[in-house]
Amino acid sequence: MERLKSDLESLGKIGKDPKGGVSRPALSEPDIEARLYVIEKMKEAKLKVYVDQGGNIIGLREGKVKEPFITTGSHIDTVLNGGMFDGALGVLGGLEAIRELNEDRVQTKLPIALVVFTDEEGNAFMPFAGSKYFAGLIDKSTLHAVEGKYEKISFGNALERFLKRSNAGVIERFSSTILSHLELHVEQGPILEVERKQIGVVTGIVxxxxxxxxxxxxxxxxxxxxxxxxxxxxxxxxxxxxxxxxxxxxxxxxxxxxxxxxxxxxxxxxxxxxxxxxxxxxxxxxxxxxxxxxxxxxxxxxxxxxxxxxxxxxxxxxxNPAMCDETIVKTIEESVIQLGYQYMKMPSRAVHDSQVMSEITKIGMIFVPSKGGISHAPDEWTDFEDAYKGVEVLKLTLLKLAGS
Ligand SMILES: [Zn+2]
The missing domain is CATH 3.30.70.360 (Alpha-Beta Plaits)
Known part of the structure; x- marks a missing residue:
């Protein structure tokens, strides 16, 4: 848990806004700094790191077979004066799960990819720019021509600015097949706290x-x-x-x-x-x-x-609503039960990258409680113990989905 806490705190310092909270619009200077931080951490965890033409960062962990992949991940861009957990937990939590698999010397049958999606919040260019490109819902030239809302710069030029500083491999698009996609996220609402549950097993995104x-x-x-x-x-x-x-x-x-x-x-x-x-x-x-x-x-x-x-x-x-895959929902439930945590099934009332990913694969989401239900605000908070429980569930579910 200490390692997750320290990663979350370090990332939370990048783009710290003097007016409170974190301001990291996609591909802005602080977001680029945050990206470089995550790439470094991915490399330390022995992942092969690539960036696609949607600016998505993809860290690959080999399996016994070449594909299909199990993907997990979220976003690190934030709204202006946002919190340090929204998105970041899904990325750094996924990273922590992978580091623990490395330490447990587990080689899964299926390879795992950790993905950081670009501009989930849509404050900089367009909502879900990265996941839409990843899922093939938008082509490169259309995306690259999108003009910035936060800065007067096109998506293509902003991406170029980042690529110049990153030492990750550059690919056109992630082209391997994906069997399932998992996302760990803070609830951003009050229900888990009120119901005194540690984990929310998401049934679908409204x-x-x-x-x-x-x-x-x-x-x-x-x-x-x-x-x-x-x-x-x-x-x-x-x-x-x-x-x-x-x-x-x-x-x-x-x-x-x-x-x-x-x-x-x-x-x-x-x-x-x-x-x-x-x-x-x-x-x-x-x-x-x-x-x-x-x-x-x-x-x-x-x-x-x-x-x-x-x-x-x-x-x-x-x-349209996006339903989570029933088998994945069941697998997450089994993992939570195995770990002995209190949980409930619930819909997600906020939108997430997983909604876009549901266009190309089966999805599942794991929620952890948000203090007072607050999100998209400087006061957004999840206790690190609670955040780590989410990582444990994510790790066990990844193991079950990727097989041995
Ligand atoms: Zn989010």
């Missing part, structure tokens, strides 16, 4: 159904317009906001629904609003449940708008 609604009424004077002669979009929009919660609560299950975006025009106290735009975010492991809730919300919004004489139009967008 999908997101987003509905953007525009309510268009008649902008008018707040004093001179009689109450019965108004078409006030504020009324239909705010009724819809509270209805989202009611519908979601009524269904129970694993659904969550939020209206976190509400924009009023012209947003002036003595004017009846002309238009209101709201953004609704519905998440669940079931695509069907999300779509049904979405439909119910839209029907309701249409009704209240009609009554008010307000015109409604909307756009929808859906990102």
């Amino acid at each position: 999908g997101v159904h987003r509905i953007w609604m525009n309510f268009n009424g008649k902008q008018a004077h707040a004093g001179t317009t009689p109450m019965n002669m108004r078409s006030d979009p504020m009324i239909s929009a705010s009724a819809t906001v509270t209805k989202v919660r009611e519908i979601v609560l009524g269904r129970g299950k694993d659904l969550v629904g939020t209206v976190g975006y509400f924009q009023v025009s012209p947003n002036v106290v003595n004017v009846i609003a002309g238009s209101v735009r709201i953004g609704i975010d519905i998440r669940s492991l079931s695509r069907n449940d999300m779509l049904e809730v979405g439909k119910e919300v839209i029907d309701y919004a249409r009704n209240v708008s009609e009554k008010e004489g307000v015109r409604l139009n909307y756009e929808t967008y859906i990102e």
